Structures are given as structure tokens and as C-alpha cells.
């Protein structure tokens with residue numbers, strides 16, 4: 001039995017659409033330069049600099065190599081884009097199926113955050129092969145205070161109604177990407193404090209920042225900013241309790257080293273200790289997955305996953321960079337209980353990324369097996385057992401896909 005024979009279960013990805021590597025790069029440059037730009041002229045300058053720094057960027061270089069090997073073409077961007085476009089003529093559904101077969105991927109969990117707000121499956125999921133995918137959704141829209149909300153009870157009822165409908169439609173997990181707009185220090189806020197925060201916010205004039213289709217409220221002063229945070233904290237703990245009662249995991253974006261939209265001071269998973277120690281969380285023990293392994297703070301997520309029985313780590317994003325997955329996996333294999341580690345790709349845009357990430361993880365697992373012979377013995381069975389958990393069984397168990 002080799003690691004290649006273990007089917008992969010991709011815990012976290014985004015919509016892939018048969019797009020080229022150039023387009024993926026262009027999208028990233030556009031969004032990253034808009035985050036930092038002070039004005040239009042300056043945005044162009046920043047875009048130029050990003051364009052230059054992405055020329056030898058490890059993720060793009062690795063992906064190019066993978067596609068070049070996959071289709072037997074040269075390594076220039078033009079040749080690779082052409083190969084992707086030639087092979088995608090069969091349509092997205094067939095491309096996804098072909099990549100899944102090639103890399104032995106059994107199931108993909110697609111996160112639809114930022115795509116749709118109603119809790120229905122997104123129409124884009126129709127381009128996935130039948131039976132090959134599951135989906136999770138972003139919840140950030142319902143964590144925000146809104147002027148039309150009468151009181152906290154109404155806000156709770158609204159989110160409950162949305163989440164229940166989502167579960168009925170097949171949703172298997174609730175995600176937050178709050179690290180893009182605030183810190184991960186989620187405090188224990190009482191009902192009275194939340195009520196007070198909401199009534200303060202109803203009297204103050206708030207600004208907004210549009211982020212992935214959602215208006216994120218911005219306080220005009222520190223006082224109202226603090227009230228916004230208290231409201232979000234309260235709603236998030238409520239969401240965690242709902243997830244625990246429904247037995248579906250909570251997914252939290254942690255870390256991030258590509259987009260400047262992520263301020264690592266805020267996205268550091270060390271801030272999640274306030275959540276894990278919260279008595280309401282300890283009482284219900286919702287399963288909490290720290291997405292992207294908290295990279296580059298994977299030592300921190302490794303610690304948390306070992307300390308709290310309801311904490312899990314997902315390898316997505318780092319599986320997209322060979323050197324990153326080597327680092328993360330060797331840290332995790334050393335200290336994290338293997339039942340807690342989930343394979344994910346974080347693939348988006350380019351369909352081939354689904355295969356590239358699975359391929360990277362298998363390579364990283366194979367080289368670790370060699371290094372860890374003194375722990376796992378020269379018989380590979382015990383290491384393969386760990387590999388099977390990481391590649392497949394842990395996601396299936398967490399998402400209740402196993403009998």
C-alpha cells in the first residue's frame with residue numbers, strides 16, 4: 001500500500017473554473033494592490049511591483065511545474081496557459097473529474113463564502129461533478145450589527161434561521177473570515193454587554209467597508225469600534241453554540257502570507273486562546289478548525305490542537321507551496337495528534353490546483369516517512385495509517401461522512 005493509493009478528501013477549497021495561471025496572477029495583483037493603494041497612480045505602481053515579485057514566486061513556480069509535467073509541455077507561462085485552455089475545452093465538470101481521478105481525490109469541500117449570501121448552494125457548484133463535493137459557507141454577514149435590527153434576540157433568531165436553512169440545503173460547516181477585517185481575539189461578552197453595544201451602535205453613525213460583497217461596519221471612533229467588536233464577539237459565540245448543537249464544524253481563517261489584506265498581528269492564531277478558554281465554548285465543545293494551519297504561525301496552531309480536544313488544523317494554503325507544506329507537516333507530525341490534521345487545498349481559479357495540492361501533500365508525506373523511520377519503524381504500516389487519517393479519514397469523520 002502506497003500513499004498514492006490513499007484517496008484524498010479535500011477539506012477546504014474554493015470555486016475552481018478552468019482559468020489560466022496568468023488570470024490567477026492578475027486577479028491577485030489587482031486585489032493586493034487595491035488593498036495597499038493610496039490613490040490610482042500609486043495603485044498602478046504597486047501593481048507593477050507585485051507583478052515583478054510574482055515572477056519567481058514559489059507558489060506560481062510550483063504550480064507551473066506541476067501543469068507542465070501534467071500536460072507534457074514547456075514551462076513558459078504562454079505554453080502552460082495554452083495547455084490549460086486546450087485541456088479545459090471539455091468543460092469545467094469534466095476537468096474537475098479528470099484531475100480528481102488523476103490525483104486520486106475522492107471528495108472536495110467547496111467554501112462558498114463571498115459568492116452567495118442566501119444560504120442556498122451557489123449556482124457555481126453546479127459545475128462540480130455530482131457526488132464529488134460538499135460545501136461550507138461564510139457567516140460574516142450575520143455577525144455584523146445592522147441598523148434595522150430591533151434587538152439582540154432578533155439578530156440571534158435571524159442567524160439561526162439562516163443556518164438552519166443552510167443545513168437543510170446540505171451545508172456541512174460554518175466559516176468566518178473575520179481575520180480580514182478584525183482581530184481573532186473573540187472575548188466572552190455577556191447578553192447585557194451585547195445589548196448595550198447594540199443600543200450604542202444604533203445611536204452612532206457608522207461607516208462601512210465593502211469586503212467580498214459584505215458591508216463591514218467601521219466605527220467613527222474607538223468607542224463605537226469597540227461596540228462593534230463586542231457585538232461580533234457575542235454573535236460569534238452564539239454561532240459556535242449553534243454549530244456544536246448541530247454537530248457541524250466551525251472554520252476560522254488563520255494566518256496568511258500572500259494577501260496584504262491580512263494583517264498578521266490580527267490573524268495570529270495565538271489570539272484564539274480567548275475563544276478556546278471561553279466557558280461557553282468549553283461547555284458545548286464545538287469543533288473548531290483553524291484553516292491554513294495558521295501559517296506562518298503553525299507552531300501556535302500545533303500547540304492549540306494538542307491542548308484543546310475540540311481544536312483541529314487544516315493544511316490548506318500550505319499544500320500549495322511545497323516548502324511550506326514540508327515545514328508545516330513536519331511540525332504537526334511531531335506534536336499534533338494525527339486525528340486533528342486535515343488535508344485541504346484552498347484551490348481557487350485554476351482547476352489544476354486541486355491536483356497540485358494533493359500531489360504536494362503526498363510528496364511531503366513520503367519524504368517525512370523516510371525521515372521518521374525511527375518513530376514509525378521500517379514497516380510503513382503505522383505511517384500509512386497516519387497518512388490515511390490526514391489525507392482522508394479525519395475530514396470524513398469531522399463532516400460525518402463515515403458510517
Ligand SMILES: [Zn+2]
Pocket residue numbers: 012013014111346
Ligand atoms: Zn480558503
